[in-house]
Each structure stands twice: as structure tokens, then as C-alpha cells.
Amino acid sequence: MLEWRLPASRACAAVRLDSYPMLMTAVDDRILNVADLIDRPGASRRLDLLLTALDDLQLQLAEVTGPLELSGVVESVVDGLLVRATLTAPLRMSCARCLVALTEPVETDVVELFAAADDPHAELEPGYTYANGVLDLDALLRDALVPAVPLRSLCTEDCRGLCPECGSDRNESVCGCMENTTDSRWAALEGLRLPD
Ligand SMILES: [Zn+2]
């Protein structure tokens, strides 16, 4: 299995996409300022962030090629802060049959509760936490992205793949290898008749 390592680029800082007054603010890339939501059940902030790709995230057979997009809402609830958002990441993959490069975004929904790090109940139910008025999205993004990447992607549903004999792309040309192979290997079965 090939493994891709993301470039350690931090060129794209968190960006506010518009000036909606209730927009969540980011202290730093992937770190949200949630001080004004803590212990205020019912309060909420809209999330609309472009985040740098995770530096050391390793995905099998895929590579994140640009910033991650997270849009949704952070809500203050009795048990903590609830993040409900859609995560979109641009991916580069290869067709599982013909190996042609594919670039397509992957999208996944995220619904996760963050509890106060000093909440005694947080020990009973290990999960995401926030502390000191900030919430770090790093672990959430990793956990959400890895299972969202398709294990196997195809350029088209009926991709004909590479010829196992000569390696030519059978979507582009007909090499004729398979016809010869079929003739020689299965000739003995030609006259075989199975009982009905
Ligand atoms: Zn293909």
C-alpha cells in the first residue's frame, strides 16, 4: 500500500468567509474561541472556516490537496459544546483499476460534543474536550476525515482497467491479449456440458 504524506504547508490560515455578526472566530488555525458560549445553553455561533490541511495526516491511497472547509454551527448545550458541521476536503486519488489520477472533494457530516476538560463526567465518557475558553478542532478533523476517504475509487463505474498481460489502458485501446489467453486456457472447457 502506498502512503501519502501531506506537505508541511501552513500557507492558508483560518479565514472568515463573511462578516455575519454571530460567526465563530478562530484564535488560530483549528483553534476556536468559545469563551462566550461556555455555560450559556442555547447560545450558538456559525462556523465557516477554511483550515490548513493537517500536517502529518496519512491517508492510504489519497492525498489532501488543499484547505479543509468546515461549515456549520457550534451550540452551547447543558453538557458542553456541540459541533454540527460539514467537513469538505479536496482529495487526489487514483482509479483502482486504471490508476488514472482523480481529484474530487470528499464531504462528511460531523456531529460531536466537546465537554469541559475539568468536567468530572468527562472522565467517564472520554471524548473531545475544550479548556481555557478555546476548542481545538484538530482531533475531530482527523477522526472525521480518515473514514470519509473512499477505500476504492473508480474514474467511471465501467472503467475497463489495465490489461494484466501488456499493461495497456483498456479504456483507450483494445490490445487483444485477453482473447488469446481465453482461447488457450479455456479451450478444454469449450465442449464441456454440465448436466441440467
Ligand atoms: Zn479507471
Ligand SMILES: [Zn+2]
Ligand atoms: Zn494487453
